[in-house]
Amino acid sequence: MSEVFTNNFVVFVLAMFIGFEVISKVPAILHTPLMSGSNAISGITIVGAVVIAGLHRGVWSDVLGFLAVTFAMINVVGGYTVTDRMLAMFKSK
Amino acid sequence: MTGTMTLLGAATMPATAPVAAAVGGAQWVRLGITFAYLVSAALFIFGLKMMSHPRTARRGNRLSAIGMLIAIVVTLGDKDIVSWYVIAAGLIVGAVIGAFLAIRVKMTGMPQMVGMLNGFGGLASATVALAEFLRVYFDKQHDPRVDTLIAIAFSALIGMVTFTGSMIAFGKLEGWKVRGVPLSNPFLLPSHHLLSVILLLACVAVGVVVTRDYQHALWAIIVLNVLAAVLGVMVVVPIGGADMPVVISLLNSYSGLAAMTTGFALDNYCLIISGSLVGASGIILTRIMCQAMNRSLLNVVAGGFGQEITAAGATTAGDRTVRSMDAEEAAMVLEAAQKVFIIPGYGMAVAQAQHAVAELADLLRKRGVDVRFGIHPVAGRMPGHMNVLLAEANVPYDLLSDLELNSEMEQCDVALVIGANDVVNPDARRQGSQIYGMPIFDVDKARTVMVCKRSLNPGFAGIENELFFMPNTVMLFGDAKKMVTSIVSELKNR
Numbered sequence: 001m002s003e004v005f006t007n008n009f010v011v012f013v014l015a016m017f018i019g020f021e022v023i024s025k026v027p028a029i030l031h032t033p034l035m036s037g038s039n040a041i042s043g044i045t046i047v048g049a050v051v052i053a054g055l056h057r058g059v060w061s062d063v064l065g066f067l068a069v070t071f072a073m074i075n076v077v078g079g080y081t082v083t084d085r086m087l088a089m090f091k092s093k
Numbered sequence: 094m095t096g097t098m099t100l101l102g103a104a105t106m107p108a109t110a111p112v113a114a115a116v117g118g119a120q121w122v123r124l125g126i127t128f129a130y131l132v133s134a135a136l137f138i139f140g141l142k143m144m145s146h147p148r149t150a151r152r153g154n155r156l157s158a159i160g161m162l163i164a165i166v167v168t169l170g171d172k173d174i175v176s177w178y179v180i181a182a183g184l185i186v187g188a189v190i191g192a193f194l195a196i197r198v199k200m201t202g203m204p205q206m207v208g209m210l211n212g213f214g215g216l217a218s219a220t221v222a223l224a225e226f227l228r229v230y231f232d233k234q235h236d237p238r239v240d241t242l243i244a245i246a247f248s249a250l251i252g253m254v255t256f257t258g259s260m261i262a263f264g265k266l267e268g269w270k271v272r273g274v275p276l277s278n279p280f281l282l283p284s285h286h287l288l289s290v291i292l293l294l295a296c297v298a299v300g301v302v303v304t305r306d307y308q309h310a311l312w313a314i315i316v317l318n319v320l321a322a323v324l325g326v327m328v329v330v331p332i333g334g335a336d337m338p339v340v341i342s343l344l345n346s347y348s349g350l351a352a353m354t355t356g357f358a359l360d361n362y363c364l365i366i367s368g369s370l371v372g373a374s375g376i377i378l379t380r381i382m383c384q385a386m387n388r389s390l391l392n393v394v395a396g397g398f399g400q401e402i403t404a405a406g407a408t409t410a411g412d413r414t415v416r417s418m419d420a421e422e423a424a425m426v427l428e429a430a431q432k433v434f435i436i437p438g439y440g441m442a443v444a445q446a447q448h449a450v451a452e453l454a455d456l457l458r459k460r461g462v463d464v465r466f467g468i469h470p471v472a473g474r475m476p477g478h479m480n481v482l483l484a485e486a487n488v489p490y491d492l493l494s495d496l497e498l499n500s501e502m503e504q505c506d507v508a509l510v511i512g513a514n515d516v517v518n519p520d521a522r523r524q525g526s527q528i529y530g531m532p533i534f535d536v537d538k539a540r541t542v543m544v545c546k547r548s549l550n551p552g553f554a555g556i557e558n559e560l561f562f563m564p565n566t567v568m569l570f571g572d573a574k575k576m577v578t579s580i581v582s583e584l585k586n587r
Contacts, residue, residue: 002238004360005238008240008357008362011365012357015369019141019370019374020373020377022145022370023141023144023374024377025145026144027146028495029147029480029490029493030144030150030477031378031381031475032476032477032480032481033144033154033481034378034477035341035345035374035378035475036203036207037140037141037157038349038370039210039345041140041141041161041349041367041370041371043161044133044161044164044352044368045364045368046164046165046217047130047168047361047364048359048361048364049183049217049221050165050171050183051171051173051359052225054176054179054180055175056175056179057228058231060224060227060231061224061228064220064227065183065224069180069182070186070190071216072187072213072214072221073187073188074187077188077191077195078190078194078195078206079210080154080157082195082206082210086484087147087154090147090150090484091490092147093491
């Protein structure tokens with residue numbers, strides 16, 4: 001196993017722990033915004049998509065890059081917007 | 094120095110030797126990119142942390158969005174990027190579609206929306222994985238590491254399963270029908286689960302080909318995508334509508350895990366961290382949903398549960414008596430109460446009764462009645478479904494409670510059940526019952542129970558509800574919206 005993989009794996013395990021720690025404190029009333037908001041975060045894959053779209057190595061990279069950026073961007077913009085809309089509705093007495 | 098190099102290489106330079114480019118300015122650019130990604134990841138974590146209270150949640154979400162913006166902008170500085178047109182086109186088209194969907198969607202359509210967004214997240218990861226494969230496939234100079242290829246295969250598998258699974262979930266939630274049969278009904282082929290397992294094994298086999306002999310595996314990565322797409326359909330199709338909260342949570346977790354594996358393929362810490370956070374979030378929600386039904390994940394995923402029983406009078410009351418009331422009498426009883434707990438269920442969403450219910454709660458509160466909402470974790474079609482609907486109807490979140498309400502149930506004068514069934518079924522306390530052990534609202538302990546329901550049909554679990562026949566229960570037969578609206582106008586006329 002390469003050193004890079006080992007580093008990746010360490011980061012992964014620690015991030016899972018942080019995730020469990022932080023998210024178990026989210027109250028049930030916010031579970032839907034939590035899902036849509038975390039869903040927007042999973043759009044982080046856009047980082048990989050942008051690099052592909054900028055490679056310009058042939059039709060494959062242009063087409064796949066465009067599709068990947070588009071899908072991920074739908075995820076990001078849609079996710080954050082819809083979460084903001086929902087959270088704006090939660091009001092106190 | 095070597096330490097820093099590894100960190101840099103790991104974060105920004107997939108499949109290239111870090112030493113080659115380590116001269117002057119380029120090194121600082123890469124260092125900057127790495128730290129910016131770290132800032133993004135930290136903002137995601139802070140954002141999620143602020144989700145722990147409705148007061149701070151909105152700011153948390155915006156913080157998280159800023160983190161995403163930073164990540165995108167910084168990536169534009171990647172040394173491999175030579176052309177901007179495709180990036181710009183994708184960003185604009187995606188942003189327009191995403192904003193359009195998000196602004197237009199109604200709160201009642203939120204489960205579908207979340208399902209669809211999960212799907213796009215998975216599809217994006219699968220597409221990036223495919224492109225990464227082609228990148229190493231066409232690059233004859235450098236051999237990719239084995240773990241990179243393994244990550245690509247996993248990313249394709251999880252991403253495609255998430256995509257097609259989410260599309261099926263979307264169809265089920267949207268109420269689509271296939272040849273007159275609701276898609277939300279559980280659907281099982283002969284030896285369905287065996288077929289699914291064989292498909293999964295086939296995916297693994299093809300995945301091994303991808304990692305072992307990538308230079309001749311162009312066909313294999315395509316076959317892997319196709320098999321995974323079919324697998325996604327197979328996995329979600331047998332699961333009934335009532336189990337959707339589990340499916341949506343599970344797919345949410347998959348969309349994160351797909352991003353996480355893509356991070357392994359690209360050696361990008363930011364993707365690994367963010368993907369893991371989402372994965373963890375989905376896993377926690379899945380666990381909460383399963384516990385709330387006292388069923389194992391395997392039991393839910395096996396499916397076949399939650400066939401909607403639509404035939405009127407599928408079970409009869411027999412010779413037992415059921416007390417019923419009209420709106421006027423119900424209004425009188427509610428007015429005289431001091432403590433009223435409202436237990437909403439999916440039926441409230443179907444009847445679109447949330448605004449009427451909110452108005453009723455408001456009227457009663459103005460008359461000094463202590464009104465609280467009891468929301469079961471699995472009420473509705475996704476985690477937190479009822480809370481969003483009631484928040485939209487301007488119910489203050491301080492009134493929204495969960496199963497904790499049981500501790501005050503004995504002091505409750507009226508428990509008003511609207512469109513909920515299994516979550517208030519006292520049968521869950523009887524050993525040997527099909528739903529034994531499922532945490533429920535003990536509404537039968539309230540002085541009076543009002544159940545607003547169309548008929549005596551059993552719920553999704555298909556078992557009769559003893560609650561309806563109890564001496565302290567009165568039925569309010571009819572459409573939830575109409576019934577609650579009539580109670581509201583009765584109260585206003587007093």
